Amino acid sequence: MLGAGAMGRVVALDLASAEGTEAVILADSDAETMADAARFIGSPKVRTVVLDVSDCAAVVEAMRGVDVAVSCVPYRFNFELSKAAIEAGCHLCDLGGNNDIVRKQLCLDARARKAEVTIIPDCGLAPGLATVLVADALRRMDKVDELHLRVGGLPLEPRPPLDYMLLFNPAGLVNEYKERPVVLRGG
Numbered sequence: 001m002l003g004a005g006a007m008g009r010v011v012a013l014d015l016a017s018a019e020g021t022e023a024v025i026l027a028d029s030d031a032e033t034m035a036d037a038a039r040f041i042g043s044p045k046v047r048t049v050v051l052d053v054s055d056c057a058a059v060v061e062a063m064r065g066v067d068v069a070v071s072c073v074p075y076r077f078n079f080e081l082s083k084a085a086i087e088a089g090c091h092l093c094d095l096g097g098n099n100d101i102v103r104k105q106l107c108l109d110a111r112a113r114k115a116e117v118t119i120i121p122d123c124g125l126a127p128g129l130a131t132v133l134v135a136d137a138l139r140r141m142d143k144v145d146e147l148h149l150r151v152g153g154l155p156l157e158p159r160p161p162l163d164y165m166l167l168f169n170p171a172g173l174v175n176e177y178k179e180r181p182v183v184l185r186g187g
Contacts, residue, residue: 026046
């Protein structure tokens with residue numbers, strides 16, 4: 001588990017609660033944030049490691065022998081983390097947040113296949129959780145003629161000044177509004 005912030009601690013909690021999980025290694029550069037996250041999770045399955053994700057050699061070493069890593073750090077690290085995962089032989093899923101980074105990650109496909117490593121980029125809220133929930137809903141229905149999906153951080157009880165709910169890294173949020181959207185049609 002790379003990153004012990006708001007998203008990382010909840011993903012780690014979910015993984016630690018899963019029946020088949022033997023251990024969760026929670027890695028973050030901030031020891032205090034990591035210790036707070038470990039207390040929040042409260043599972044004996046969780047072990048913590050101080051790790052700077054910008055140190056590629058240290059990341060490769062931390063990933064060796066690990067089945068899968070989940071990146072909950074800002075999107076700017078995900079391309080290098082993907083390369084580190086391939087080198088370490090560790091599957092990787094990240095929360096994404098930037099289409100240019102995802103395009104670079106997709107260029108690693110041949111290297112990942114050769115290393116028998118799966119890299120799942122951009123699997124945060126949407127695409128990600130929203131896509132999985134929609135796929136599950138569609139699977140349960142007999143027939144669907146049309147589907148419209150909207151996703152955002154609008155809280156049930158808006159509070160000024162922005163009436164918005166900050167769900168992830170502020171830099172990622174700003175990126176969401178300045179980056180051109182990707183629209184998928186017909187598949």
